Amino acid sequence: MPIAEKVPLTVISGFLGAGKTSWLNRQIRAGLPRNSLILVNDFGAINIDAQLIEYQDERILRLANGCICCTLGGTLAEQLAQAMRMEPRPSALYIEASGVAEPARIADIARVSRQLSLAAVVCLVDASQIDAHASSRYTGTVWRAQIRTADQLHVNRMATDSSRRAGQLAALRVLNPGARLCLEGDQASTPDDRASTALDPTATAPVLAAANRVASRAPTSAAGHAWRSASLNYAGPVDAIQLEALLQQYADVVLRAKGILARGDHARPQVFQLSGSRTSWLPARPTAAGNQLVCIGIGGPRFDALIQQLEALNPTDSPQPVPVR
Numbered sequence: 001m002p003i004a005e006k007v008p009l010t011v012i013s014g015f016l017g018a019g020k021t022s023w024l025n026r027q028i029r030a031g032l033p034r035n036s037l038i039l040v041n042d043f044g045a046i047n048i049d050a051q052l053i054e055y056q057d058e059r060i061l062r063l064a065n066g067c068i069c070c071t072l073g074g075t076l077a078e079q080l081a082q083a084m085r086m087e088p089r090p091s092a093l094y095i096e097a098s099g100v101a102e103p104a105r106i107a108d109i110a111r112v113s114r115q116l117s118l119a120a121v122v123c124l125v126d127a128s129q130i131d132a133h134a135s136s137r138y139t140g141t142v143w144r145a146q147i148r149t150a151d152q153l154h155v156n157r158m159a160t161d162s163s164r165r166a167g168q169l170a171a172l173r174v175l176n177p178g179a180r181l182c183l184e185g186d187q188a189s190t191p192d193d194r195a196s197t198a199l200d201p202t203a204t205a206p207v208l209a210a211a212n213r214v215a216s217r218a219p220t221s222a223a224g225h226a227w228r229s230a231s232l233n234y235a236g237p238v239d240a241i242q243l244e245a246l247l248q249q250y251a252d253v254v255l256r257a258k259g260i261l262a263r264g265d266h267a268r269p270q271v272f273q274l275s276g277s278r279t280s281w282l283p284a285r286p287t288a289a290g291n292q293l294v295c296i297g298i299g300g301p302r303f304d305a306l307i308q309q310l311e312a313l314n315p316t317d318s319p320q321p322v323p324v325r
């Protein structure tokens with residue numbers, strides 16, 4: 001009996017809001033191998049990311065309500081086994097991991113599998129958040145682990161100032177000297193190490209110090225509070241100004257918010273994104289479903305208070321906060 005060729009697996013990682021789905025959509029537009037299969041993981045009860053991927057729906061597997069790197073022997077293994085039984089068999093497999101996943105654990109599956117081969121571990125990096133993550137007691141360790149595991153770093157939202165930009169790249173080089181570095185705006189997405197060869201010490205020192213700092217505290221727990229997610233379904237249009245004001249009021253505990261929402265001032269549903277301090281609204285695809293919002297943050301009384309106030313914006317169901325791990 002002939003032995004089937006191994007299916008190349010690409011792991012797509014990056015912290016919450018770093019641009020994983022946007023990067024994957026660019027690869028789809030550029031052309032994935034025929035019969036590629038995409039597996040999308042979101043730890044909210046509603047998998048918003050899967051709805052935003054521009055690909056044939058039957059070639060996308062959805063995993064929600066948990067981080068797949070924590071369920072390697074369970075849900076993820078079952079989904080991969082299902083994928084290998086597909087007819088025709090996938091020619092390539094892409095896993096978009098959740099924003100808090102440890103990609104090394106997922107990549108190890110391909111390393112030991114007789115049916116998969118590891119093609120690449122891609123990490124998306126939001127350069128505007130390097131300082132915040134490098135010095136954060138909550139996010140620093142996972143953020144560093146994602147960067148250190150990657151063999152490709154795709155960097156976006158870089159500073160416009162050349163010295164600051166050089167500092168951002170230098171910080172990434174400290175964390176992962178060997179990764180291929182690809183910068184936003186380079187359409188060919190080719191390696192670019194030029195900035196790391198001309199560093200301004202006064203500009204790079206703070207970032208380098210933060211990047212070098214070894215986190216001594218657990219990243220997913222602060223004062224006994226784990227990261228949490230909550231998913232809300234709304235019965236009618238939301239007030240966009242009120243929604244954004246609430247999220248800004250609780251910016252200290254909100255890491256990410258995303259949804260496909262109806263707004264009273266727009267005819268079509270809008271894709272809402274909160275990443276860092278940035279918010280955006282864009283028209284949703286006609287096929288996008290739901291009037292839903294997912295919030296991810298640091299568990300505790302303030303996060304619970306935020307969810308209660310978001311719930312008061314007219315949801316149909318009570319939110320179900322879900323511990324990340």
